[in-house]
Amino acid sequence: MxxxxxxxxxxxxxxxxxxxxxxxxxxxxxxxxxxxxxxxxxxxxxxxxxxxxxxxxxxxxxxxxxxxxxxxxxxxxxxxxxxxxxxxxxxxxxxxxxxxxxxxxxxxxxxxxxxxxxxxxxxxxxxxxxxxxxxxxxxxxxxxxxxxxxxxxxxSAPPMTGADLAGEVSVDERYTVDPVPGSVAEGAEPLTVVAVDLGIKSMTPHRLAERGVRTHVVPSTATPDEVLGLAPDGVFFSNGPGDPAAATHEIDLLRAVLDRKIPFFGICYGNQLLGRALGFGTYKLVYGHRGINQPVMDRRTGKVEITAHNHGFAVDAPLTGEAVAPHEEGRYGRVVVSHVDLNDDVVEGLACLDLPAFSVQYHPEAAAGPHDAAYLFDRFVELMTASTTEEAGDAASY
The missing domain is CATH 3.50.30.20 (Carbamoyl-phosphate synthase small subunit, N-terminal domain)
Structure with missing residues (x-):
């Protein structure tokens, strides 16, 4: 040896x-x-x-x-x-x-x-x-x-701060994951999600497929026209590497989705990009959260979940009360921190109150476990279903 x-x-x-x-x-x-x-x-x-x-x-x-x-x-x-x-x-x-x-x-x-x-x-x-x-x-x-x-x-190696890496891990061509057989009611059309691949894990579209969703996974370089051309019922931003402050293209794409009030769900890197799209800052954690044992409270229910994490950056948003999204003097309305890490009070989720958009900083697909946060995919489906029936309210019913 x-x-x-x-x-x-x-x-x-x-x-x-x-x-x-x-x-x-x-x-x-x-x-x-x-x-x-x-x-x-x-x-x-x-x-x-x-x-x-x-x-x-x-x-x-x-x-x-x-x-x-x-x-x-x-x-x-x-x-x-x-x-x-x-x-x-x-x-x-x-x-x-x-x-x-x-x-x-x-x-x-x-x-x-x-x-x-x-x-x-x-x-x-x-x-x-x-x-x-x-x-x-x-x-x-x-x-x-x-x-x-x-x-x-x-x-001599480049630092992670300032690194724009999503394009290095994203797919080059779009692919589709169809619903699991039997997950869509007979005679019904499946919901359609466009998932922007910023470093997506294979279990994520599978979790959506289990819930009767057809997912089109597109490259991080996708344009608003390409995403909207797929007529999505919802848009999803995945996890991924790098500094969210450097992801200017992806932030612009997300703002185009928010402007059209298309239901949005983001996880991990997608949570950081929602924060920046809303006008909040992001910052680098001292040593980050990486593992499958982080306690997070869902403030909507008061439930504490044990969750899977992999992130070195976090959103800088007010932990208490409602805040008006700073971008363009409140263009996107009110926002609350929906989830918080109980170890260090890091923002673990955002929910827009005037738009159908929410995100979490962790991994609800959790292939290696735990599965406490799997309900978030159900919440996304409920949001899209409400939107398609013109009954959509705010994203998280706060």
Missing amino acids: SGALLVLEDGRSYPGDAFGATGETLGEIVFNTGMTGYQETLTDPSYHRQIVVMTAPHIGNTGMNDEDPESTRIWVAGYVVRDPAVRPSNWRSRRSLDDALVAEGIVGISGVDTRAITRHLREQGVMRAGIFSGDALVDEAGRTRRLEDLVARVR
């Missing part, structure tokens, strides 16, 4: 063993607190350009299968684990985690103290990092590369 070195931009380094492919990888280092669902994490496009540290110590014991990927490839820039499984043990496994990482060229490291790394990131904040192994640990003369040179290499 060859050696590897994890290097942070603040100069800290952690020696370990090469895991997956060998070489060099750079990205923003973040940690995920989920104890299960590593395959969904690896294939989540929201992790594009990020090195993921798994806080659970033992990773890989269920291998990799052909049913659980959330996209067509592994998106993480690098992978950090403490104790990888020697061999997978699950009847659905088709290959080991290590083999999957090697096949897709994902550089990783194992045998490091992931708890110490996580504590450091919680105290100092997420930062750029690099994993170096194999030939990447030696210079042209065959000598071991100096730590200061590796730190300089890490600092």
Whole structure:
């Protein structure tokens, strides 16, 4: 087993063993607190350009299968684990985690103290990092590369702030996911949703299909004419990577949807883009929320949900009372914060009171669980149904 070195931009380094492919990888280092669902994490496009540290110590014991990927490839820039499984043990496994990482060229490291790394990131904040192994640990003369040179290499990587990444993970061509057989009443027409792919996970259109919805998934570059030309009953903005402040095209597209009062639902990145479309700011969290155990309160019902998260940015909106959306002196009317994180009071959802639009900062599709927030897809269907029967009120019935 060859050696590897994890290097942070603040100069800290952690020696370990090469895991997956060998070489060099750079990205923003973040940690995920989920104890299960590593395959969904690896294939989540929201992790594009990020090195993921798994806080659970033992990773890989269920291998990799052909049913659980959330996209067509592994998106993480690098992978950090403490104790990888020697061999997978699950009847659905088709290959080991290590083999999957090697096949897709994902550089990783194992045998490091992931708890110490996580504590450091919680105290100092997420930062750029690099994993170096194999030939990447030696210079042209065959000598071991100096730590200061590796730190300089890490600092040359672009930061996540200001990064416009949705176009790098989005589909190139539109595709359609039809309703699940039996989910549409006999003789009825299915509702139609246009889902803008900012890094969409495959389970999202499936959750809509379960509810009798036909979903047209379109690229992030789609124009208002292209979206409206599909005659949607509703528009959906997905999760995705990058800084929402840089997504000017997607924000303009969303405003075109809001101007026409088409029912809108956004999740994760889509929540941040709704916030910016309404005129609120966004900001970078110190270390973000990534995992499947975040407690969030739905203020409409008072219910506390355990939810799946993957975000490093958040919306800056008033936590109490109604606010008038700042864009163009209240063009979009009143807005409330509909959901809030109980760990740190981060805004976890928005609901427009004068438009049929709402969003949440987390993942209600939650392929790896939990499923507490699945009702949000029902809420979206109810909103579209009310709109098509000209009975639409506000988005969340506040």
